[in-house]
Amino acid sequence: MIHINENFLKLRAGYLFPEIGRRVRTFKEQNPSAKVISMGIGDVTQPLAPAVIEAMHRAVDEMGRPETFKGYDDGGVGYEFLRKAIVENDYKARGADVDIDEVFVSDGAKPDTGNMQEVFGVDNVVAVADPVYPVYVDTNVMAGRTGQANEIGQYEGVVYMPATAENGFVPEPPSRPADMIYLCFPNNPTGSVATKEQLAAWVAYARENQAVILFDAAYEAFISDPEIPHSIYEIEGARDVAIEFRSFSKTAGFTGVRCAYTIVPKSLKAYKKDGQTVEINPIWKRRHCTKFNGVSYVTQAGAAAVYTPQGREQIARTIDVYMTNARVIRERLTELGYQVYGGVNAPYIWLKTPDGLGSWAFFDRLLNEAHVVGTPGVGFGPAGEGYFRLTAFGTLANVKEALDRIAAL
Amino acid sequence: MIHINENFLKLRAGYLFPEIGRRVRTFKEQNPSAKVISMGIGDVTQPLAPAVIEAMHRAVDEMGRPETFKGYDDGGVGYEFLRKAIVENDYKARGADVDIDEVFVSDGAKPDTGNMQEVFGVDNVVAVADPVYPVYVDTNVMAGRTGQANEIGQYEGVVYMPATAENGFVPEPPSRPADMIYLCFPNNPTGSVATKEQLAAWVAYARENQAVILFDAAYEAFISDPEIPHSIYEIEGARDVAIEFRSFSKTAGFTGVRCAYTIVPKSLKAYKKDGQTVEINPIWKRRHCTKFNGVSYVTQAGAAAVYTPQGREQIARTIDVYMTNARVIRERLTELGYQVYGGVNAPYIWLKTPDGLGSWAFFDRLLNEAHVVGTPGVGFGPAGEGYFRLTAFGTLANVKEALDRIAAL
Structure with missing residues (x-):
């Protein structure tokens, strides 16, 4: 009789990104005209280098x-x-x-x-x-x-x-x-x-x-x-x-x-x-x-x-694009009084949620009030509770608009 | 203390293709002018389809x-x-x-x-x-x-x-x-x-x-x-x-x-x-x-x-190339009195070695006397002893030359 590897059954459901996807879909259904800006997923957006x-x-x-x-x-x-x-x-x-x-x-x-x-x-x-x-x-x-x-x-x-x-x-x-x-x-x-x-x-x-x-x-x-x-x-x-x-x-x-x-x-x-x-x-x-x-x-x-x-120069320019985004996120959020980490040597900005909000509560506030998607820190482990991850993989225009909206919160 | 997965130590050395490579290298060193034809490895040779x-x-x-x-x-x-x-x-x-x-x-x-x-x-x-x-x-x-x-x-x-x-x-x-x-x-x-x-x-x-x-x-x-x-x-x-x-x-x-x-x-x-x-x-x-x-x-x-x-037609033509090779191998070897299997619905020809030779002995004879490389059947398991695999992934010209040489043995 064929037995399953029961270790697979110990796995907790892949909760984080599916749950983010679910909340974003629900929001979009209820707010079809809202322009949602994603700063959540760690996927690149710039095209490959010409070389x-x-x-x-x-x-x-x-x-x-x-x-x-x-x-x-x-x-x-x-x-x-x-x-x-x-x-x-x-x-x-x-x-x-x-x-x-x-x-x-x-x-x-x-x-x-x-x-x-x-x-x-x-x-x-x-x-x-x-x-x-x-x-x-x-x-x-x-x-x-x-x-x-x-x-x-x-x-x-x-x-x-x-x-x-x-x-x-x-x-x-x-x-x-x-x-x-x-x-x-x-x-x-x-x-x-x-x-x-x-x-x-x-x-x-x-x-x-x-x-x-x-x-x-x-x-x-x-x-x-x-x-x-x-x-x-x-x-x-x-x-x-x-x-x-x-x-x-x-x-x-x-x-x-x-x-x-x-x-x-x-x-x-x-x-x-x-x-x-x-x-x-x-x-x-x-x-x-x-x-x-x-x-x-x-x-x-x-x-x-x-x-x-040529390749080295071109990929350095692309990384500059992302790191400019990271700098803008870091600087604007700091001005707004957020406690911000990362974003200097990495494309990820890790911020302390304001007002003692939980990671998911801050996620919902950002989505519902600023139409911006990030990643709840608690999704990466319990020590991430009260933190939030933003990624720098986007366009500068979107990043700036997202921050304007966060500023208006 | 970091432990190895000791199951890996049960593995027999990857013997077959390295050993073939070693024997072919030795032969080529000793016979630098010989034109060796490989019908050994299951890798394709025709370019990708234009589509x-x-x-x-x-x-x-x-x-x-x-x-x-x-x-x-x-x-x-x-x-x-x-x-x-x-x-x-x-x-x-x-x-x-x-x-x-x-x-x-x-x-x-x-x-x-x-x-x-x-x-x-x-x-x-x-x-x-x-x-x-x-x-x-x-x-x-x-x-x-x-x-x-x-x-x-x-x-x-x-x-x-x-x-x-x-x-x-x-x-x-x-x-x-x-x-x-x-x-x-x-x-x-x-x-x-x-x-x-x-x-x-x-x-x-x-x-x-x-x-x-x-x-x-x-x-x-x-x-x-x-x-x-x-x-x-x-x-x-x-x-x-x-x-x-x-x-x-x-x-x-x-x-x-x-x-x-x-x-x-x-x-x-x-x-x-x-x-x-x-x-x-x-x-x-x-x-x-x-x-x-x-x-x-x-x-x-x-x-x-x-x-x-277009893609379907083009890949069908490539498969025809290989299967024509397979047919030629099968037919010529049969004419020569070999017992031959496969090669009708598969790109592999499986032949009984002649004169009760072992798989490796036949490999050596083919390499040394016909300058043709195949794969000893015993390399795939003990029931493969006394058998030999030829693959149809080559050019028709090479296949025909290889068979002429085998015929001259």
């Missing part, structure tokens, strides 16, 4: 001719031209030591952050920030690394590390031991970043506790402060304890094109029950090549164009 | 303009335009009942066949044919659904169903009960197909044993016999017990473009330990949307063009 478009057209043409047609990406780990560009531009140029055989090109940071847990035993203890990107937790629930959820949506056995205004939304290493630690900087949803010293404390913790850091750097392109590290491998010793996830989604507008990559250093090890060490890199490679068959050649050609001089 | 190329160019242009730019594929299950074309053309047109909400578009049949096992409990018994596409087995080893491998590479706890000349390379339902049954028709590696009656017997077995059939139909486009079903849903009752995997890889030359889809019927159920039933469709949807973020819009636009009148 990327050109490279993709060229690649499509290659696929149409027998002499240049490409079948399977040999090995499924990504074409060498792309992995080389990644190593040179994203690591060597910042003094971080990453080898081409440590780069695994994939179709997204969501798959990568979701799949990586598979290579680790189910008995490991998972630690995440609160609030948190839900994929880290949900994929560990599916794998059986947690118990049931409690009434505030936290799963038994997971170590939750509050990210609060007091710690600058950068949690400190937990007092309880943890084995798999998910960190995301620049942070979604709070927009916080970690300094070199803060990351060094995490690396020291991981080395001391023989833990692994799963470092999500999907938003590194938005860092404007030159003192903030873009990669965890800028920290001494990180190569022994950290896996890093990167994505072209937000960097280069690839949410609909699908390209990302993961770094698994060869010096990273895990342990067998008997204490013997096992290298993670070949294990992940085996996993990656057994369950994945490479990224579209057209997509990889587009991703490589991001590293050309 | 697909045109649609992809159009989609790339859309991605370059703000008013037509596409971010995340809403929900990650595939654009409606593609899922609709799939339902109409691949199912309704053949009298098979599949709903648009049952279609999950993905980046490959390898990921889908590898990932689907996740939604089922680890205590289920897996049944596979011998010989078999290794992904079905390896992904279950990783998940802990098997014990260790024995000396012939078979894993403890897996039910192996021999596919032999005696049963026409279509195994019958096993006498031992099994819960997750992987079937692949047209078959890789043997090129066999299952009749309606044979599939009906499998559906009856699954219904009687409350098992699930994981039906891999990645090669259905190569079926030439009008009596052979293309989908398991052409069999009465299959919607309650079968998941179907399809791919554009071989159908439309998408191995380097990456698009596939999986059908999870809403009437398919699995069981909790307490006997309660659980619908698989929403569970798979939750898995798919948590660990996957949709297929490139450019790829999906290309895939939809496969269903246009």
